[in-house]
Amino acid sequence: MLQVQFIRENKQRVLDGLAKRNFANAETIVEEVIQTDENRRAAQAKLDAVLAESNKLSKEIGNLFKSGEVQKATILKEKTAKLKEDSKVFSETLNSEANKLQHLLYQIPNVPHVSVVSGKNEKDNEELFKEGSIPELGEYALPHWELAKKYNLIDFELGAKVTGAGFPIYKGKGARLQRALIAYFLDKNTAAGYTEVQVPLLINEASGLGTGQLPDKEGQMYHVTEDALYLIPTSEVPITNMHRGDLLQEADLPKAYTGYTPCFRREAGSYGAHVRGLNRLHQFDKVEIVRVEHPDNSYRALQDMVEHIKEILRELKLPYRILRLCGGDTGFTAALTFDFEVYSTAQNRWLEISSASNMETFQANRLKLRFKNKEGKSQLAHTLNASSLALPRVLAGILENYQTKDGIKIPEVLIPYCGFDTID
Structure with a gap:
């Protein structure tokens, strides 16, 4: 706040x-x-x-x-x-x-960075960068939900039977590809200096308040009422809260973490064709990167995070673009957010796969997360986070952009993780 x-x-x-x-x-x-x-x-x-x-x-x-x-x-x-x-x-x-x-x-939400433009919604976001060639698939191209059914990769109906809509079950090579992506993302992040952590999937109210999910997004979170706990919407929440109430030394900064977790979102009111398949789920997997930074370095750190995500998408050879979100589309806690979107060739639309954000002191003030500067005075730190990456739409992008008449190719960088190079 x-x-x-x-x-x-x-x-x-x-x-x-x-x-x-x-x-x-x-x-x-x-x-x-x-x-x-x-x-x-x-x-x-x-x-x-x-x-x-x-x-x-x-x-x-x-x-x-x-x-x-x-x-x-x-x-x-x-x-x-x-x-x-x-x-x-x-x-x-x-x-x-x-x-x-x-x-x-x-x-009161965070004050946007000076570079953020006014705007009402996603239509007013600014495209800053675009890279990668969009493949010409021809008439055989199928959306990922049809590919998932054709090759027995993801069973949406079975997930709905077990739990409900928005809880898919990954099967066979679909499950192995999902696991390969998680391992690849974590390896890339740890190689870049992020410490891997495994965190709880349930948080208490203080943690939700600390990072700003409560009270702003209470209706979007699953609440375990008897125990007063919430299922996490992203691993950003438990990871950032590891330092709630801490007084760090300036020499301790930055703190950089990466973690894989399932994420849970009620997504109340989300209906229509744009949420088919993996486009929007109630449970999905995501690998996150989180940083606690000195205020003087936080925007350099944000740019480093952007470049890091770009490198991953280049290795996956997926067509993508970067948007700077307008004021009306920027999240409650963020001062500046860059969205990454991958192009879904079969759907002929862009799908968000990552958000990289600088919260400045907004979360740190709630968390009472401070550091002692060189003058010996207590000062609020800056917190940042980014998806690196959210799996459902990355998986959708791979299935759709790598499909051929004879099957689905696997991105070269993932073959050592998958143990196979084709889905057929």
Whole structure:
């Protein structure tokens, strides 16, 4: 979440940034934050003054009793009783205003980076880069869900029988190709300096609040109500929360992690042809990269992450493009996001396969994730994450772009992981 001091000192910048996001009632909520913070600070000042006076009188009472001046001590004790009542009132006011301020701050998204343009939705995103040739498949080309059925790779109906729609079952070479992609992505990430971690698939409420999934996306998460736990929407959440509440040393930065997990998203309200097959699922596999960075280095780190993902897609030889998301399409916690999309030849459309984002201090402020700088002062770190990569649409891209009349070829870089070079 945004820091109150930042909002106070950069009010117009905050309002301009929220305007890029088309954030409703921005001026009203920003003013309410500032006023609530003033109320909170006033209550804190009054409470501090009362407590200081009470402490002073307590010492005087002790001295009076020691010197035998009981009557004077009794009079002062009556004053301290009144001060205790006042402190209780000011303490309740302080807690009330602090809770209200926290609630307001949770509602405000991150301020977009200066390079982010205004826009309402994905139609207003900026294409920055495109690479790879789109194959000419001819009349035999099939979408991935038909290829999956033809070659017995993925069974969507069986998954629906076991659980429900959006929970596919991978079979035979489909399952082996899925496993090969996971191993390949992890190997690429660890070779680039990311430490591999295996994290829980369930998180507590504090973790969801820390990275911004709660309360913003509560309706999109699966909730285990009896235990008050949530199934993770991405491994970014448990990985980033490994450092919740930490005070790192500047020399400890950066922290770089990669992890593979299944991901779970309710995707409420997602219907239509654009969600067929692997295009949108309730459970899917993803390999993530996460960084905790010094603020001075975070945008260089973001560019490094972009270049790293580009290298993977070049090795897979998939046609892809990079978009800079507009304000209206940028996620709640992100200051700047680059989306990668792979071209689905059989569907004749682009499919998102990765988002690389810099959250700046937005998550770190929620997480209380700080580092001690060279001057010995505590400072909020920057957090970043990216998919490297999300498997369903990468798999869809491989099936569709590598299909031939006689079968599906396997990208050369994956053959050592798969143990086969063709699906037929």
